[in-house]
Amino acid sequence: MAEPAPLILHPDAPAYGGAMVAREGSGQVTLVTLAIPGETVLARPTGRRGGAAFARTVEVLRPSDFRVTPRCPHFGTCGGCAYQHIARQRQLEIKREVVAQLWARNQLRLPPDAEVVGMDDPWRYRIRGEFEFFENGGRLEIGFHAERSHRLVAIEGCPIHDQRIERAALAFRDALAELRVVGAQNVLLTVEPNGPGLLWSLRMRGRGRPAPAALPAMVAERLPDLVLLDDSIAFEFWDLHFRVRSATFIQTNYRQMLELYRLVLEMLAPASGDRILDVYSGIGTIGIAAARSAARVTCIEENPQAVQLGALAARINRTGNVEFVAARAGTALAACRVGDHEAAVVDPPRAGLEPEAVAELLRLGPDRIVYVSCDPATQARDLAALVRGGYRVRRAALVDMFPQTYHIETVVLLERG
Numbered sequence: 001m002a003e004p005a006p007l008i009l010h011p012d013a014p015a016y017g018g019a020m021v022a023r024e025g026s027g028q029v030t031l032v033t034l035a036i037p038g039e040t041v042l043a044r045p046t047g048r049r050g051g052a053a054f055a056r057t058v059e060v061l062r063p064s065d066f067r068v069t070p071r072c073p074h075f076g077t078c079g080g081c082a083y084q085h086i087a088r089q090r091q092l093e094i095k096r097e098v099v100a101q102l103w104a105r106n107q108l109r110l111p112p113d114a115e116v117v118g119m120d121d122p123w124r125y126r127i128r129g130e131f132e133f134f135e136n137g138g139r140l141e142i143g144f145h146a147e148r149s150h151r152l153v154a155i156e157g158c159p160i161h162d163q164r165i166e167r168a169a170l171a172f173r174d175a176l177a178e179l180r181v182v183g184a185q186n187v188l189l190t191v192e193p194n195g196p197g198l199l200w201s202l203r204m205r206g207r208g209r210p211a212p213a214a215l216p217a218m219v220a221e222r223l224p225d226l227v228l229l230d231d232s233i234a235f236e237f238w239d240l241h242f243r244v245r246s247a248t249f250i251q252t253n254y255r256q257m258l259e260l261y262r263l264v265l266e267m268l269a270p271a272s273g274d275r276i277l278d279v280y281s282g283i284g285t286i287g288i289a290a291a292r293s294a295a296r297v298t299c300i301e302e303n304p305q306a307v308q309l310g311a312l313a314a315r316i317n318r319t320g321n322v323e324f325v326a327a328r329a330g331t332a333l334a335a336c337r338v339g340d341h342e343a344a345v346v347d348p349p350r351a352g353l354e355p356e357a358v359a360e361l362l363r364l365g366p367d368r369i370v371y372v373s374c375d376p377a378t379q380a381r382d383l384a385a386l387v388r389g390g391y392r393v394r395r396a397a398l399v400d401m402f403p404q405t406y407h408i409e410t411v412v413l414l415e416r417g
C-alpha cells in the first residue's frame, strides 16, 4: 500500500505524550511528533489512535528558535526521547503548559507561581535502565522500542543514562554474544549513585530459565571498575542508608530526586507531634526522611520486597518511629482511624490513586496531603476528586526528573478546608 502523502502542519501547542497539536483550516486536529509549537513542518500521517490523527515530522520548513541539534545519534528512530530537539528551557516551559492544560481540563488552575525545577546538566541522569535484546541479521543487539511501536531499535549508547549503565548494557550484550546465548530477553541495570555497585537482573525468554552461569564473570571482566551484584545495592541520600533490589522501585534520576524530596518535605512540613502516612512508599525513602521530624510515620506499600527493605532501612537508620504495612493503598487506608494522621504523602504509579484510596483519604481527612506524581493526567483527575471532597491546592511544583523526554513529575500540596 502506498504511504500517505505528507501534510504541511503548523503545530501551536504541546500535547501530553510528546506530540504537538496542529489544527488545520478544515478543523482537523493532528498530533505531530518531532516538532515544536510555532514551527511549520512537513509531516507524514502515521495513523489514528484514540480518535486522534498522528503524524511524524519528516522536514522542518520553518524552524523554531528553540530547535537544537539532538545529542543522540538514535534520536528520531528510538522512541525514548521525544524532546531532544527542543532547547532545555523550552522543554521546561512546554512541560508546564502541558500540566496547566491537564489541570484546566479538570476545572483546576495550576498555581501561577508553580515552580519548575530543571537540571543544569540534563544528561546522564538515569541510574536505572532496562535494555531489550534482539537478533538482527545474526547479530545480538540491545535496544529500545521505536516511537509508538513494538519494533526494537538497536542502540550503541544512550546519553540520558549514567555512563556506567551504558557501558554495562554493551558489556552484557557482548558477553551474551560471545557465549552464544540464545533467548536473552532483557536486562535491568541499576548503579549505586555513590559507589561502585552495579545491580543486574537478566530475563530469559521461557519461564524460569536461569541466566547462563558463566555470564557474571564474563561481564565483570569487561567492567573492572564496577562490582556486579545480583541481590541488592546501596542507595544513600542525605545521611540515610537504604538497600535497593531490581524488583523494588527507585527514582531513576538521583540528582533530581534530591530536589523532589526537598520539596516534598518542605510541603509536608513534618512537626514533632505529627503522625504521617507515606502511601505508595516504596522502600520508605520519603517516610524515613520525614520520620526524623515527626512523631510517627506509617508507610503503606504493596510490594513485599520493598516493605522488607523499608523495614531493614528503618533498622539501619535507627528510625524507631516508622512502621511498614504490606498492603494495597485502599485496603490499608480503610484500616486507619479518623483523626489518627495529621498529614499524608501519596506517590502512586502512573495509574494514579485507586478510587478506594481517594475515598479513604477523604474519610480520614488529614490536614495536609502532598501528592507526588509521574503522570500529570491521572494526578489532575485525582486532584479534582480531592478538591471536590473539600481540599484546596496550596502549592505545586514540577521537578524535571526526565529531561529530553515528555515525562513529567509534579508535587502538589493540598490542605483541608
Ligand SMILES: C[S@@+](CC[C@H](N)C(=O)[O-])C[C@H]1O[C@@H](n2cnc3c(N)ncnc32)[C@H](O)[C@@H]1O
Pocket (backbone or CB within 6 Å): 249, 250, 251, 280, 281, 282, 283, 284, 285, 286, 300, 301, 302, 303, 306, 327, 328, 329, 330, 347, 348, 349, 354
Ligand atoms: C512511584 S513509586 C513511589 C515510591 C517512593 N515514594 C519513592 O519515592 O521511591 C510507587 C510505589 O507504589 C507501589 N504500589 C503500586 N500500586 C500500589 C497499590 N495499589 N498500593 C500500594 N502500593 C502500590 C509500587 O510498588 C511502588 O513502590
